[in-house]
Amino acid sequence: MTCVELQESLAGIDEGGTAEQQAHLKSCPECSALVKELLLIASSATELRESDEPSPRVWNSIEIALRREGLIHPPHADQSLLRNLDRPWSAKGWFWGRWLVPATAVLLLALSIRILHEKQMRQVESNSVPTTSSAIVSDSVIAGLNDDDLLQEIASQSPATQAQYAENLRHANQYIQDAKSIADANPYDEEARRTLFEAYQQKAMLFELAMDRSLP
């Protein structure tokens, strides 16, 4: 099994993996380190989702401390993940807040894996079979996110906007699909890769803003 093949089959690795995967991990320190990091992030995200939220004062204190230390900057402070966690007045806001951290984490994780995957694909392209879209690991499987989950939550929190979000999701998915096909057809085209990244950014923004709605 090659590094590329291992990363294509990462979705099931948290269940122990196949003998082939285990053999590759024993022989490849890079893949082994990568899988360890991914499992750590995934388990941390799950713990975050399942844990009881601390008091909003705690989050507020953390944010203030980070700002004082200069680790987060004023113009962007409001974009931080902490923002949605300091809304004790809204029970549904709490729901979004609890969901936002693990959801964003896994979405970023999916994007990171894709970028890493494509980088390694380019490195080994000279001695491997060309890939197609279908061979690329499924982002939603890795991310643990899917559109239905988001739409169900929007339906329960804000039914009037569900149709609009469904339409936006459809467009965003089409954008990604088209960008993937162009990137696959033009693997050396920087613009094509940039377009694919931008398409993912658009969908990430959709999730971010959808989850950011502080509904009463």
Next chain:
Amino acid sequence: MYGCAQRRDSGNLMNWRTMKSLGIGALIVTTAMAGTLVAENHKEYRFNVGPKAGLSVNNPYGSISVKPSTGNTVLINAILHSDKVEVDNNQAGNRVEVQSHLLPGADPETGRVDYEIFAPADASITLHSSTGTLRAEKLHGDVTLEGAGATVDVHDISNAHVHVKTLNGAVTLSNVQEGHVEVDSLSGVVTLDHVTGPLVQVISTSGAINYAGDFGDGGEYRLTSHSGDIEAIVPDNTSADVSASSVKGEVRDDIPLQPKTHSWFDVQAGRTFMGTMGRAAVSSTVVLRSFSGKIHLRKRTAK
């Protein structure tokens, strides 16, 4: 005579009815206004800040407008539309944070707060609203505006970063000079009127992008929409290296471009064009890209 009397009686009747209607109308209006006055609650907050202060306003429902103040003062006028919402505010050093605090039972109407804010022109502004209009004008600090359905209007900004994120709301930027502009919109129409700077980037999934202006000097302009149309209207004195491509949409160029000796992509008639207009030495780089939208580059016509 009878006819006259009847007309007079009729006129009196009409006058009485008119007076009655007016009276009832006035009563209704007065009652409504009184109700509104009771329901609406005006609040004013004032903060003293230093140079390059930070201001963050998070308002789930309602508009936020920021204009320059005189001196180092942040003045916030808030109109609360019911008692289902409160305004929380906090000053930490040189940073002011304002949050509309929704109380149980609040909805988009009762949870609405409209803000009019006066802040030092060099302040960095972060505004967030899901539904309202976000406005910023005559500032030269960084401006970040976000909201799912928010309509965004930014004008007369200079030497600043302008970052906008919306899902459906229309975005209008006008007279932004020397800006580092990044607009991400899913389906809203994005209009840039005389927006120039080192970086002007718009990414949209299905919204149209309209640019009017001269692309400045030496900047990078990237307008991308997956399925929305892109139109750029430029004056005669524009200098720019332009490349445009649409995978499935039509591409039209009404301006004669000097062809490039080397192009980095295949130029296909009707789908792509590439070339230089004006003086190459001060050219900006302009990239127009779409998958299925139309792209149109045309010269501004004299009115």
